[in-house]
Amino acid sequence: MIHNDNKQTTVIECKQLTKVYKGHKGLLVGCSKAVCALKNISLSVSKGQIIGLIGPNGAGKTTFLNLMAGLIFPTKGCVTVCGYPARSIEARSGLGYMPEYPAFLGSYSARAVLRYHGALLGLSHKAISLRTDKSSQQLQMKEFIDRPCSGFSQGMKQRLALAVALMNDPQVLLLDEPSNGLDPVGIIQLRDMLKQLRDSGAAIVISSHRLGELEKLTSDYVFLYRGEVISLGDRIVAGQAGRLRVELVSNGNDIAEKLLSPSKILGVSDTELEIAVSNREEVPDIVNNLAKGGARITGVLLQRENIEDVFLRLYNERN
Amino acid sequence: MRAYELIKETFCKKRYILIIHLSWLILCGIFCCFFSMSASEFGRFIFLWGGCFLALALSAGIFGDDISSGRICIIVTKPFWLGELYIYRLLGLSLQAAVDFILVWCIIFILHILMRKVSTDGLALWLFASWLLFNTCAALSTSLSVVVERAYNALILLVVIVTAFIVADPLMEYLKEQAETGVLVSFTRFACPPFKMLYEFAGGEYDKNILTVVRFSLAKSVACVVHSLILTVVYSVVGIVLLSRRQFSCRRD
Numbered sequence: 418m419i420h421n422d423n424k425q426t427t428v429i430e431c432k433q434l435t436k437v438y439k440g441h442k443g444l445l446v447g448c449s450k451a452v453c454a455l456k457n458i459s460l461s462v463s464k465g466q467i468i469g470l471i472g473p474n475g476a477g478k479t480t481f482l483n484l485m486a487g488l489i490f491p492t493k494g495c496v497t498v499c500g501y502p503a504r505s506i507e508a509r510s511g512l513g514y515m516p517e518y519p520a521f522l523g524s525y526s527a528r529a530v531l532r533y534h535g536a537l538l539g540l541s542h543k544a545i546s547l548r549t550d551k552s553s554q555q556l557q558m559k560e561f562i563d564r565p566c567s568g569f570s571q572g573m574k575q576r577l578a579l580a581v582a583l584m585n586d587p588q589v590l591l592l593d594e595p596s597n598g599l600d601p602v603g604i605i606q607l608r609d610m611l612k613q614l615r616d617s618g619a620a621i622v623i624s625s626h627r628l629g630e631l632e633k634l635t636s637d638y639v640f641l642y643r644g645e646v647i648s649l650g651d652r653i654v655a656g657q658a659g660r661l662r663v664e665l666v667s668n669g670n671d672i673a674e675k676l677l678s679p680s681k682i683l684g685v686s687d688t689e690l691e692i693a694v695s696n697r698e699e700v701p702d703i704v705n706n707l708a709k710g711g712a713r714i715t716g717v718l719l720q721r722e723n724i725e726d727v728f729l730r731l732y733n734e735r736n
Numbered sequence: 737m738r739a740y741e742l743i744k745e746t747f748c749k750k751r752y753i754l755i756i757h758l759s760w761l762i763l764c765g766i767f768c769c770f771f772s773m774s775a776s777e778f779g780r781f782i783f784l785w786g787g788c789f790l791a792l793a794l795s796a797g798i799f800g801d802d803i804s805s806g807r808i809c810i811i812v813t814k815p816f817w818l819g820e821l822y823i824y825r826l827l828g829l830s831l832q833a834a835v836d837f838i839l840v841w842c843i844i845f846i847l848h849i850l851m852r853k854v855s856t857d858g859l860a861l862w863l864f865a866s867w868l869l870f871n872t873c874a875a876l877s878t879s880l881s882v883v884v885e886r887a888y889n890a891l892i893l894l895v896v897i898v899t900a901f902i903v904a905d906p907l908m909e910y911l912k913e914q915a916e917t918g919v920l921v922s923f924t925r926f927a928c929p930p931f932k933m934l935y936e937f938a939g940g941e942y943d944k945n946i947l948t949v950v951r952f953s954l955a956k957s958v959a960c961v962v963h964s965l966i967l968t969v970v971y972s973v974v975g976i977v978l979l980s981r982r983q984f985s986c987r988r989d
Contacts, residue, residue, distance in 0.1 A: 487812075515810075525748065581810060585815075
């Protein structure tokens, strides 16, 4: 769970969010049971912050994004965007949203789609033309800007959806699987644009399964599992930390008991210690202490844990 | 700009909308050329096809398609009152129908000059009544489209209307004679689409009648027009409320 101390810069505030999808009794088709998609989730996102929403399929990531976008209403709790309740016009005025599967009118060209959404945003004709040209250049849309959307590939739709989401220079950007279908160049462009947006003060929430991509953008994650936020663990911070593997001649158990705090020990055997490190600068001190304490060290290896490892660890712990 | 785009969208939404308009005009032209019909007979034809079925054809899936494709999810995150989305789309349908009815009148007028086959006497009133009926049916269909996915709104309404004509109409005639069912009859008469009232209005049956409400006297035909407009507004308000309270899912089917 990520909380921000600075209330003034908080742009998204979710308090005790619970979302239950009601079941229904089918007359002709089968009935379905109620599903609790999110349970008591609290989160605050501040300006210039990128949050990565991660979790297995069905964890509630899209539901969480939809709640923030005001597309659905919470069963309990509340969401505010820029200080206003989600779905209010004020909240929507600073919002950019990109769904997982963007859909557009097949008969409209990309230019017509941008003009349509620009008009919905209340932009003038001139402003829309300027934004269209800018988006077309930034997102490499020149080739297909005047082609009807019915023939678009997933990547083209993603680029167009991103252009639509960015039309009003949003303060809050909600992206659901933004790199779906994008080619490597598109992914790099997307990353650069998101970094620029973050630097300009926008808050960005990204739901993605591409953990490697997320890692290049942020070190703030929310791991959702069956509708609950799972702590990433205070022992290991993704992207910075890892596990230190120390090989010894013998007496591993005694040394670990004597010299290390239990919360730091990840694994112990007679000839090997696995120690959690939150910062790689800790490594020399740990090795020094072990040596001073009588450990006969034969090898040291720092294995940095990336977000993929954290994801797998958390996932495996729960399965 | 927003109004223009939303109104234009109702015409460009589907390729078949142009086909519907052309078919409608061609159908009217064919009826005019090949069948000997009086102005009132032709008026009835326009009233049924233009007022009712054209409304269902044009408004099919007007929100339902967007909801089922997930397109609505991007639209509703834009900062504007969702009622505008409804109103301008309905206005778009209404304008299309108005253009259609004007074009039909022009076709008939030209054919009348060239062939002297169809008289234009009283046809304007039929066209006006058809347009009023179109608006009411379109508002009902659009509101239904907010809660029914895809284009099933038009299909459901079509089934209901056909059933009403076949089953409910004789039943209502019977119920009218029963004193206890007055409320039900009044509800059906005033809350459901005003097929019968507008039909009688266009047929000129209300011309000399005066409806007295407390101290005010209104020509019955004016009351009929006002009633039809009120119904359109009521159906629209229901649709706007439903749209504002609806939850939208981004799943694609």
